[in-house]
Amino acid sequence: AQKITQTQPGMFVQEKEAVTLDCTYDTSDPSYGLFWYKQPSSGEMIFLIYQGSYDQQNATEGRYSLNFQKARKSANLVISASQLGDSAMYFCAMREGDTGGFKTIFGAGTRLFVKA
Amino acid sequence: GAVVSQHPSWVICKSGTSVKIECRSLDFQATTMFWYRQFPKQSLMLMATSNEGSKATYEQGVEKDKFLINHASLTLSTLTVTSAHPEDSSFYICSARPLGGPSTDTQYFGPGTRLTVL
Numbered sequence: 001a002q003k004i005t006q007t008q009p010g011m012f013v014q015e016k017e018a019v020t021l022d023c024t025y026d027t028s029d030p031s032y033g034l035f036w037y038k039q040p041s042s043g044e045m046i047f048l049i050y051q052g053s054y055d056q057q058n059a060t061e062g063r064y065s066l067n068f069q070k071a072r073k074s075a076n077l078v079i080s081a082s083q084l085g086d087s088a089m090y091f092c093a094m095r096e097g098d099t100g101g102f103k104t105i106f107g108a109g110t111r112l113f114v115k116a
Numbered sequence: 117g118a119v120v121s122q123h124p125s126w127v128i129c130k131s132g133t134s135v136k137i138e139c140r141s142l143d144f145q146a147t148t149m150f151w152y153r154q155f156p157k158q159s160l161m162l163m164a165t166s167n168e169g170s171k172a173t174y175e176q177g178v179e180k181d182k183f184l185i186n187h188a189s190l191t192l193s194t195l196t197v198t199s200a201h202p203e204d205s206s207f208y209i210c211s212a213r214p215l216g217g218p219s220t221d222t223q224y225f226g227p228g229t230r231l232t233v234l
Contacts, residue, residue: 035222043207045160045225091159102148102213104223106160 003027004094004107012113013082020067021077021110023092032096034075035104036066039089048090051075079112087114118144120212122226129200130234137195137229139210145190146212150223151183154207166193190215200233207231 005024013019025034036048051059051066059066067076079086092107119142129135139149148167152160164174164185172185182204184196193212197204207230211223 037225043209043228043230045209045211047222047224050222102223103162103165104150105162108159 003105004092006092006107006110008110009108010111010113012115013079014115015084016081018078018080019082019112021079021090021092021112023075023077023107025073025075025092025094027073027094027096029096032094034066034068035093035095036064036075036077037091037093037106038086039091039109041088045091049077082114084114084116087112118212118214118224120210120224120226122208122210122229124229125227126230126232128232128234131201132199134196134198135200135231137197137208137210137231139193139195139212139226141191141212141214141224144212144224145215146193147190147215148213149187149193150211150213151185151193151195152209152211154209154228156207160209163195197231200231202233205231205233 003026032053034051038046038048049059049061049064049066051068058068063080065078089109089111091109093104095104121140123138150165151163154160162175163178164172166172166185166187168187168190174180182198187193207228209228211225213223
């Protein structure tokens with residue numbers, strides 16, 4: 001069963017505008033972590049932001065914020081003031097449990113195109 | 117910041133040969149390293165989890181005899197693709213989790229190795 005779902009294969013956003021990338025997840029583990037990574041065309045995976053399942057507040061890192069809705073099992077990434085350099089593939093990922101392997105699974109990804 | 121290197125960054129080999137890919141954590145010790153493969157325009161698929169000094173744990177559907185993983189030290193894990201075939205052509209990415217880090221720690225990714233089997 002698919003545990004991480006990203007329903008937007010591609011998204012377009014105008015430079016300087018905000019964009020939301022959707023991510024829903026499925027787990028029965030009460031303890032889990034959610035991550036967003038950026039993968040530019042060079043292939044490197046760049047960590048953007050982390051949200052723990054017990055965190056009370058939504059995570060923020062500069063222009064990135066995570067809209068965490070636990071009851072709906074969604075963890076959408078919001079990028080504010082988009083820049084041309086934000087054009088890349090974005091992956092949502094989940095790690096279940098705090099111990100035992102630290103295994104992380106990834107969603108299918110969303111390709112973001114920032115228009116000038 | 118934590119840096120993970122991979123070597124080689126790209127490799128082309130003939131069908132039937134074996135290829136070894138190295139993953140090193142340069143400025144931290146990693147108790148656990150992970151190996152992923154990524155086909156073009158697709159997501160990362162976890163192949164195996166590698167723990168220092170013990171056998172790797174392979175994901176379902178991954179042939180352990182074909183993808184040999186060795187985690188000989190806290191800073192080095194190797195993936196050997198044995199008897200490579202064209203369908204093994206892919207982007208292989210490793211990641212490492214710092215030793216003793218909190219559960220909020222992300223894993224740090226290497227830059228990837230692009231394997232092309234002719």
